[in-house]
Amino acid sequence: MENEMKFCQSCGMPPMIAYCGLDCEKCDAYIATKNDDQALREKTARLWAGLNNAPILPEHINCDGCRANGRKTVYCEHLCPIRQCALKKGMATCGDCPEMEHCPIVGEVHANNPVAKKNLYCKL
Numbered sequence: 001m002e003n004e005m006k007f008c009q010s011c012g013m014p015p016m017i018a019y020c021g022l023d024c025e026k027c028d029a030y031i032a033t034k035n036d037d038q039a040l041r042e043k044t045a046r047l048w049a050g051l052n053n054a055p056i057l058p059e060h061i062n063c064d065g066c067r068a069n070g071r072k073t074v075y076c077e078h079l080c081p082i083r084q085c086a087l088k089k090g091m092a093t094c095g096d097c098p099e100m101e102h103c104p105i106v107g108e109v110h111a112n113n114p115v116a117k118k119n120l121y122c123k124l
Helices: 030-034 038-053 074-079 079-090 106-111 116-120
Strands: 005-007 121-123
Touching: 030 074, 079 106, 079 116, 106 116, 116 121
Parallel strands: none
Antiparallel strands: 005 121
16 A cells, blocks of 8 residues: 555645646756756746747746746746646646646647656655
8 A cells, every 4th residue: 555656746846846747856947946047047938939830949948847936937837737727726736737647738748748648646
């Protein structure tokens, strides 16, 4: 029973794990913000602008973490459907949601990054 896993259910997950389970501390926007790294902001803005076909500028690359208080990128603050859903439902993370296993939105993240789903589990 000691090694049994369950979804988070608000068991004190570190605040740098995003609603979807991604680790914000590994995100280039977070790293650039924490280290005040302008070169990384510029690199990240170019990459994200290309990936999203959107005008993302270096000054848009400031984030203190998805669930943390403080700055967020425009996408994370206003456009991320996962964050918006969790806030609307009052969930600490998607791991608290009984619909997570069948959710196509967070499922897309987990399909591309299985560690994110694993981050939403806690040991009992």
